[in-house]
Amino acid sequence: MDNAFVRACGLAAVALAAAACTSTGPEPLDPDLAPRGTVRTTAEPTRQDLTNKVSLTGTVTMNPVFGIASPVAGQVRYLVVPETTGTPTRPTRFATVWDQGRPNNVDVPAGATFGGRLVDDRATVTAGMPIASARHAGYGIVADIDGEQAYRIADAARGTVQAQIKNGPGPFACALLGTIAALPPGTVPAPPPRDVPDPADVPPPPDDAPPASSSEPTGLRLVCTAPADVRLINGATATLELVTATALDALVVPIEAVAGGQGRGKVDVVGPDGAKQTRDVELGLTDGRVVEIRSGLAGDETLAVPGPDLPPAADR
Secondary structure, eight states: OOHHHHHHHHHHHHHHHHHOOOSSSOOOTTTTSSTTTTTOOEEEOOOEEEEEEEEEEEEEEHHHHEEEOOSEEEEEEEEOOOOHHHHHHHHSEEEEETTTTTEEEEEOOTTEEEEESOTTTTEEEEETTEEEEESSSSSEEEOOOHHHHHHHHHHHHHHEEEETTTTOOOOOEEEEOOOOOOOOOOOOOOOOOOOOOOGGGGGOOTOOOOOOBOOOBBBBBEEEEOOOOOOOOTTTTTEEEEEEEEEEEEEEGGGGGEEETTTTEEEEOOOOTEEEEEEEEEEEEHHHHHHHHEHHHHHHOOSSOOOOOOOOOOOO
C-alpha cells in the first residue's frame, strides 16, 4: 500500500476525532455561580429591648440657672418671695396656677433660690411653659442644646441621664433639674413700700438704669446635678448620655435591611423560591445597628440584606 495513502487516512482519522470532541452547544454553567438575582445574604427579625440615646457635651458650672415650668394650663398668680439669707433646705413656694377654679402650687426645689418671674402676673400659661427661673446653689452640669435635639431631649424620662467627667469621675447618674428650654431674663418686682411717699419726692430713674433683673437669659440648655459624693471642678468638660425612649421586647431587624426613615420604610421579604417582595413597614426606635419594626412584619419572615433600592425623586 502506498505510504502517501496511509498518511492521508491517518490525518483524516485525526480530523474526524477532533471534530467529534468539539461541541457547538451552550457551555455548561459553573456550579459555584448562582443565577442572577439570587439573594445571598438574609436576616430574620428578632426581639430585644431597645433604647434611643442622645449624647451631649456639658460643662461643670457653679450656681447654674434653670427654669421651672407650669404644671398645668391656667392663670399664674405670683406670691411675694422673701429674700433668702442662705441656701434653702425646703422648697420655696413662689406661684399658684389656677385651672378651672383649682389651685396648683409651684415651688422652687430645696437647694435652689428663686431667680425671677418669666411671665407677667395673671398671665395665661400652658402646661410645661417656664414661668420662673431659679438658681441652684453649688455645682451643676450644663449642656447647650441645638433646636434639632430639643424635642427628643424634652421627652427624656427623669432619672435616665448618665454623666462622665473627662479624665475624672463617672459614669454616674445626673438628676435633671428644671425644664429644658431657653429662658428670658428673670425679673423680680420691687416690694411695695410700707409708707406711700409723695410722688413729687420720688426722683425718676435715670435713663440708663438697667431693668431690675435677678437672672440672665439663657439659651436652650439642660441642667443636671451629680450625687453629693462626686467631686466636681468648675469648668471641667463632661459627657452626658440621655435615654430619650425605650421599647421593651421590640421586633427589630438589621438597619441594613431597611430602606427609608422618619417612621416609614420598606423591606424585601424573601419567599421560599428566593423571589423578593417589597413590603411597607412602620419604623420605631433605632440604636444604629437594628431598627424597631412597629407594624408590617409578623416576625417569621426572611429579609434580603441590603434592603430595597428606593426610586430616585422625580424631577420638578
